[in-house]
Amino acid sequence: MKLLVHACCGPCSLEPHRWFVNAGCDVTLAYLNSNIHPREENLRRLETLRAWAETQGVSLLLGDYDPETWESLAGVYGSNRENRCRMCYRMRFEELASIAKDQGYDAISTTLSVSPYQFTQVIEEELQRAADAVGIEALFQDFRDRYPDATRRSRELGMYRQNYCGCHFSNEEAAQEREESKAARKAAKVAIITAREKAREFCAEKKKEMEY
Numbered sequence: 001m002k003l004l005v006h007a008c009c010g011p012c013s014l015e016p017h018r019w020f021v022n023a024g025c026d027v028t029l030a031y032l033n034s035n036i037h038p039r040e041e042n043l044r045r046l047e048t049l050r051a052w053a054e055t056q057g058v059s060l061l062l063g064d065y066d067p068e069t070w071e072s073l074a075g076v077y078g079s080n081r082e083n084r085c086r087m088c089y090r091m092r093f094e095e096l097a098s099i100a101k102d103q104g105y106d107a108i109s110t111t112l113s114v115s116p117y118q119f120t121q122v123i124e125e126e127l128q129r130a131a132d133a134v135g136i137e138a139l140f141q142d143f144r145d146r147y148p149d150a151t152r153r154s155r156e157l158g159m160y161r162q163n164y165c166g167c168h169f170s171n172e173e174a175a176q177e178r179e180e181s182k183a184a185r186k187a188a189k190v191a192i193i194t195a196r197e198k199a200r201e202f203c204a205e206k207k208k209e210m211e212y
């Protein structure tokens with residue numbers, strides 16, 4: 001069966017590609033990610049994927065990079081993350097399904113479901129929707145259980161691993177989350193030091209009392 005798999009990046013492609021090939025599919029990856037901002041970041045992720053695909057003999061197909069259309073379809077939802085991500089999946093899967101139909105593929109899938117930070121259920125719904133619209137199969141797989149393996153293998157391969165999903169909103173959200181985690185870690189550290197100081201003072205006082 002000819003399967004066209006939307007590839008969001010190199011690290012997330014490793015496990016789904018292996019799984020679909022082992023399942024007997026004739027797999028082509030499709031890099032269709034107009035969501036990724038800025039353009040240099042889009043190219044960096046593409047080059048990471050392409051370098052790995054070339055060493056493995058993996059077929060890779062490229063779509064257009066059209067951030068203006070992404071802004072008008074998904075970016076307009078701003079901080080409403082679930083709606084924004086739904087439209088972001090929709091845009092990419094519609095492009096995927098259209099190419100798959102034109103080029104005679106039997107089914108489509110995506111590597112996005114590797115990430116535990118995505119809306120898995122929405123991914124499945126949107127993949128099905130895009131496939132139904134052109135009359136081909138949607139071969140959705142929940143790959144979240146493969147996330148630790150994807151992380152380990154991509155580190156071993158020295159792949160570039162981005163620290164935000166892709167759009168400029170996600171870059172800002174991830175930076176804010178990192179700041180919040182940093183502040184929480186700092187507060188926890190201060191609390192531990194304070195508690196130890198108190199315990200030390202308590203022990204010293206008790207020791208003094210025993211000496212009288």
Ligand code: SF4
Nearest residue numbers: 085088165166167170
């Ligand atoms: S967070 Fe990721 S999936 Fe959601 S809109 Fe941004 S790039 Fe798309």
